[in-house]
Amino acid sequence: MKKILALLLTCALAALLLYVVALLPPMGDADNPTNRHVVPRYLEQGEEEAGTRNIVAGVVLNYRGYDTMGEMAILSAALAGIFAVLGTGRKKVGNAFIDRSGVQFSFISRTAAVLLIPLIMLFSIYVIIYGTDSPGGGFQGGAAIGAGIMISTVAFGFNTAQNRLPHHVRMILEGTAISAFFLVGSAGAVGGGNFLTYMLPSLATQIQATFRTAMLLVLEFGIGITVGVICTSILFALLREEETYNVEHAG
Amino acid sequence: MESAQHFAIYAIVTPLFAAVLVPVITLWKKNWAMPLTGLALTISLILSALLVSPVRASGYLSYHLGSWDPPFGIEIRIDFLGVFMMVLISAVSLIVAIYSRRYIAPDPSREERTFFFFGEEMEEGKRPVYYSLFLVLSAAMLGFVATGDIFNMFVFFELMAICSYALVAIPGTRLPIRAAIKYMLMAVPAAMLALLAIGLLYSVTGTLNMADLAETIASSDYTQVITVSYVILVIGFAVKAAIFPLHVWLPDAHSKAPSSISALLSALIVKMGIFGIIRVTFSVYGAYFPSGLSWVTGVLMWAAAGAIIYGGIMAIRQKDFKLMIAYSTVMNIGYIVLGFGLADVTALVGGTYHIMAHAAAKACLFLCAGSIISRSGYQTIEHLRGASRKMPLTCAAFALASLSIVGIPPTAGFVSKWYLVSGSLNTGNALLGVVVLAGSVMAAVYCFRVVYYMFFLPPLNGAWQERTREAPISMVGPAWVLAAASLALGIFSSWILPPLREAIESLLLGI
């Protein structure tokens, strides 16, 4: 019965959506409303207006920077939510951290990690710095940072990684992006523009562009650090829950 | 004035920034979390309150983020309805935050017995997390009502949603987890639907700014696509608003969450869904309203009637205290949606006024329930017999707020019901007026039953014997503020109603 009902519901939804699809403007057509209305300005004046050759980064950080701030808030909220559900790990459950996470202390993995991690970090920083002018940016770089830390976790075990990057340090770092947005935005508001304005009328024209680049870099780094740290924290939280469960049940 | 334009954005980002600061500061100063929260919320309350007069002076207030003029950048666009909601949100959040202090962290020095959620205490490490999520939630709601960009609206909607899932689950015990999962299983697909609708809308208009959308839509040939996107969007919001057939998640989530969060959920978050519906209907699809979309409003109208009756009956049948209040929320959502569904100025004034009336009264009910449960451990209505002997102030606040829920004059609930019924008479649906009044009779049954148990019956044998004492002032005070508000909003409604009516008229007829 439930099956039938679900099937019917799904079919109804599918019918509705496909009906709409048939009515949508042809995909990739140059004179779709999407390509005619707002976007041309982004593409034509994006470079000098937003100060980024990578238009996507320009849209993300400059035209629609406010969205990105909300997005960062969502990341932090998700982390806080995971802490809310799984606990912050202040409460030690027996000898919770018997290490069961992944391959540990095998010579090969350690060596590989030692070789890889610096490169990964370097690459991620490169991605972040050049995010405004080439494909890449804070998210990608941050994800790379997170990946590096995960590798180290696999190689050296959970406890080591956690001791390298303890809870309070992560707590401080995970707010970087929001703080960056708050400060940069306030700088805009103080400098005579609106919140999140980078071309400050109060500044001399020749340093305006420089200032804007600086602000964009600050944001990119803030995003990168936050993303990396939050990936790590989520990983650690999930691992810890697993440990706790093993301790409680396997004894 | 020059600086006034920044008020809106700072009302939104101050709690957000404070949310980042709270966990950091509590690493060293354990008990600074609540003062910081209170401070941030006070600031945003003051800023939102300062917005009222400029907004009233010039119909709406528009703020271009990054000084990109719309539709290229994101615009914050606050009309009177928006500022009304902003003040409501920041005020209620502040009150609940003050309540939370002793609710989640009972003072051991006074050996208070505490049965925080269902007999478990909150793990201490979670307290900063609680406040942090609380602040993000308030910021998200403020941003949601303030924004003038539909994708930005979605972002804040999701932000709000994530915080509410997490806060429902924060006890970490079995039932809250299940309630949160149930909640997510309904709300996340709904959000995806909303995103899909926004995508559809974008694909035929090429813009995301609401005002711009309204113009583009008015002259667009993709009529069916736009209508379908409206329907999908409304479904997406309706799940969040727990409109009758989609209310399934609500009773669990509201009754299993910690009471302070239940208050926030009932008073504000479900209203956000309704506000979203109202906002998109009038600010985006205004050209299609009401002629093109009358059937949608009709469906909503009857769904609302169903919600009133169903919610009332279920609330009467409940044995669990908080579950009863939760079902009462289902019912009151029905009132608000009815105001929208009737698509009539008077009725919509009633509905929007009921947003505020219900926020004050229902938050008060949940806070009182929280005090009683956390201090005595009793959760069934049976056990509330004679509660007034041990906790007179809490019970009195409960009684006062329930007057407003029932709609006894001159409380705020009466005013909104008055407008709803006269609106339903205006549109010639006398039957719906009868439904509204029948609803308030049912409300009288379930509210006054509890009040009667509290005040006029002796305690159940053995109950209320142990050293239960009145909740501390920081928990009774907020409840009383809300109760007094639900009375004052009824008596002094003439201060709020005229501008509200103007705003509704400009929404409903001005487009």
Add this chain to the structure above:
Amino acid sequence: MVNEIYSVQPLVAILLPVISLLVALAVPGNYRRLKRMIHVIGSLAAFGMVLSLMPGILDGEVYGIELIAIVERISIHLTVDALGYYYGLVLAFLWLLATVYSLGYIKHKDDRYYSFMALCNSFLLGCAFSQNIFTYFIFYELMTLAAFPLIIHEETETARRAGIKYLKYAIPAGAVILFAILLHYFWGGGDLSLVSLGTLSMDTASKTILTVIFLAYFAGFGVKAAIVPLEGWVPDAHPAAPAPASALLSGVILKAGAFGIIRVVLNVFGLSLFHALNLWTYVVISASITIVLSSVRALTQDNLKRRLAYSSVGQVSYILLGIGLVSYHGILGGIMHLAHHALMKGCLFLCSGIILKKTGKTNISEMAGVGYQIPVTMICFSVCALAMMGTPLTVGFVSKWLLGSGALQVDKPIFIVVLLISALLSAAYYLPIIYAAFFKRPEKDNEDRPLLFEGEVSHTMLLPVLILAVLVILAGVWVTVPGFPYSLVSMVARGLFP
């Protein structure tokens, strides 16, 4: 539209009991006598404030004050015209006596009792002084809720059940009234005032709509006014409540419903429309049925207060009957009966309280020779009982006479028959009480000595009874003394029939 003189006196009169209540709550708990005194002073002050309006009212002035608007264009507006003043005077006076009486009667939980007495008092004054039906409804609803703790004051199981039954009747009634008001607001062009002679008219609404509005009002207020299918709560609530509370219930609170119907008939519909739509038939028929039925059922009751309650059900319908026969004397008699019945029935209930206190007897069959133990009380009781039957030289006779002549004015003599039947029946259920009290041998106590006079109850309980009994006779003999019902009601009636 009457031009009213701005005056804060009505507002002050309404606020005084509340103020006294707040003061009394501020007093620490161990000064119980002081608390009670404050309450008495509060009701006394309210009565005095009402009295102070008397001269102006007798000169035909109208006092009023407009307070804040709750919903737009409809404000809480207090106005004292002759009719409202008349009701306010009666209730403030009876309330004062009942409060004094309570000093000796109420023993436990007196804080709650007096507080809700004061609240009820001020809400009822608000009903009496309301300028529009909206204000009336607000105070009416608040009064309905505030009366609940008085009914269940004894906190016995029966009292609780009676209280719940009361709410079961009263709250849906409130919803019905609200619906009526909204229809009235919608079809009457938004004018809810109660000062003109009729705000509704045929040209704004159709015949059916007007009839529906009237029937909704009639049913809604009829619950309080105890019209027959809706009177079920009365015979339970009265015996359950403490004596002063039940005196007020039947003396004043039942009248709030009747007063609402009077207002609706005279000021909302206006006599002409009321007559033109044949609405009067509903009123008189239900009233007559109520009168006869309740008198018959009163015969079968053995519990004294229950019998009195049934008698009140009938007596309140006299008022409606008087309104229903649209004639000068009818309306005069009906509205005057409001006060007369308040005096008589108040006295009777207070007496029943004294009987209970002194002899512990509630059933009439046990009351053999009570008159020997508490002669003064029983004499007052007998006076009022005779007045109830309509014996000449008492108030009961005046109102019955006026009602009868009213029936003749519109030549409907059938209603005189109704009046006579009810008079006979009331004789049949009041005389046995008097007989048992005075002409049966008093019972013996365990030393086989007859129970005889050993001092009456405390003066605070005896005094109100005496005052009421004396007034029952005075107002029946010197009808036209200014300040007595006639002087006020005749103003109203002359206003209706110029």
Add this chain to the structure above:
Amino acid sequence: MWNMPVDNINYAVAMILFCIGFYTLIMRSNLIKKIIGLMVMQVSVFFFLVSVGYLTGGAAPTIIPGVAPSPMVNPLPQAMILTAIVIAVSTTALFLSLALKFYSHYGTVDMDKVKEDKR
């Protein structure tokens, strides 16, 4: 304005994916599978948005100095997706942590198995 399905084949696929995800979500009682269905829905929406932004023969929206500007695809949907992906990731992470807690409470991730549970 009925378009040939071939034009909007991406859209159609996205919608069908959406429905598949939806069906999985409501039919499976296993929590993890529900989450997978959810992710399918999310991805389908991203796919739809990215297709909306597509321009036939358009290059990536990055200006390379010294290269003549060619028509570029629409960057706005990409930015939206960037945001939406992060949102989806956060939601999924939270949901997974809830599922983990659920498992540690009940020892199963099957919703139907624990229907009756009154604290």
